[in-house]
Amino acid sequence: MKTRKKILVMILVLGGVGFFGIKMRKFRPLIIAFALILISTIISAQEITADLGYFPNLEFNDKIVGSNTDDNGNTFEKIVIDGFDSKIPFYNIKPKEQKEGKYVILLHGITGNKDNWVNPTTSLSEKYVKLKDSLLTLGYSVIIPDAKYHGERSYQGNFASPLTFFSLQDLQKVYNLYTSSVKDIRIIIDYIESKSTSKPQIFDVIGYSMGGQMAILLNSVDERLNRVVVCVAPLDTQKGSKRIGMNEDSAKSLELLSPKNYAMLQKAPITLLMGTKDGWYTKGEAQDFFDKITIKDKTLKFYESGHYLPDEFITDTIKGIKKK
Template identity: 30%
Template sequence: MKSTNIIKPIYLLSLLLTSFFGVSQPSIGEEGFSVIREAYSYDKTLPLHISTKDPVEFVAYFRTELHFTGVNEKVGAYLAIPKSGEGPFPVVLLIDGMGGSKERWFMGDNWPNGLETVEALVGKGFAVFSIDAALHGERFDTTGVFPQPLSLRKENLMYTVRDMIRQTVQDYMRGLDYLETRNDINTKAIGVYGLSMGGTVAFILTGLDERIKMAATGVAVVYGNEYSLVNAYNFTTRIKTKPVLMIMGDKDGYYTPESATQLFNSIGGKKKKLIMFEGAHKVPASYIPTIADWFAKDLLQF
């Protein structure tokens, strides 16, 4: 008779010692995934200690800057609420790529097409919520211990990348805990849109957290092998009923069209769509209406 008390530490050791960055890999079995799920657990009873600034008015929305207690540090966030329509509003989590920030979603003509995306979603009646990922934005390490986020791969600090992604996932879960305290947010209608590293975070959140009802990802990067805590395949295979949109470039240096298609095929459900555009590691702004329509099709029905 096998002892799970022995098996789980062995699995956990393999998760922590595995090589990190690599090509697409098959997903782990259910016993191993139970260890991965446990690794993303956190203390939901930990007080959020929310602090907010006065909302700032923009043409189509009010944006509130706030801070809450994440897994082990204060996390900065923006929440934008539409000026028109009646709440509670469905909400889309926005997750930038490596080197990004919550600010980039409110700046125009940049890599994530931030402001254009926010305005399109708000125009459809969505609130939007974004945090600074671990080691990003106002959470960037100023002690000199860690380099700029974009240098982590160059310096082969892939365990740091793993821990950064894992903490960001947990902090978005804490952000969901915060959204559940608000009367103006419909927490039965939550979507997530992530780019590059943010696409990985989006897959993990969608595979782990039942509060996420659908997802869209752009130029998502696959990290690690089948035992990795942040291998997207461990989560896509477990997305059974939630709609997922993938937008990928056919000349992206981080993956091939074949591996992108393999990742898409690994998504467990049938409500999915793959768009392969001509280009590299940046989703063209022309796809913003497609992304907004994708969320509107389902989330506005809740």
């Protein structure tokens, strides 16, 4: 609000008197137009990110519901805490040789869950596990949550596949899926910070598909991220929603959730790993999103693949979070 007032004052001042008291009637329309575009951009950004905000928890009501140590000395914990509007179950896995205070948050795709990173059942989840194991070997602790309506949180959607929300035109559930999950990740970061003895903590984020979308949204509002790697994220929610059964009018209502709107809002350095044959976006759309990112520390790599990236993406993902 203060920013808006300042810009309105600037419009009045520049539109009337000009710089150093010299009248600039000739340039007044151009100056006013520029100022209006600026304030419109700021208001739009505020509108886009408003629903990703939250009030930090005073109490987490945390409980460790499972704990063990594997043969490699990695400590595995399953933790449940109070999230934005429900309980959040997540895995906290710490390597034997730990880099104190360094965490990587791993975000799964739609219909997936946190177990995909631990117990592989598909060729993609096998790559998830390889990536997770590589991070542990390098000394990173990994945080793996279930997105809302997924895994142990599927009861929140009456155990239905989240894909059905689109064909049923259930806008509220689709909206909550993204906004609540992003807020839950922010709350998990709050929790880790509250429990850590080392300062500062460093949080990297890796998201695949829907998880990549959430990573983009998260990186538009949270200043605490160190580096972000986005893999094959659908960039146009309106377009993607129609692909899985949502009608035109309903899909338009989800426009504010489109990652493409968040390019100029990215905060932490970001790496995009995309497929040239992926049906969820075109190469041109990915390039356009990348070009609109205003921060200098950004990377885009294309693979000659579809939505399932080749094993090479594992190495490139690790490079993305290790860049200096």
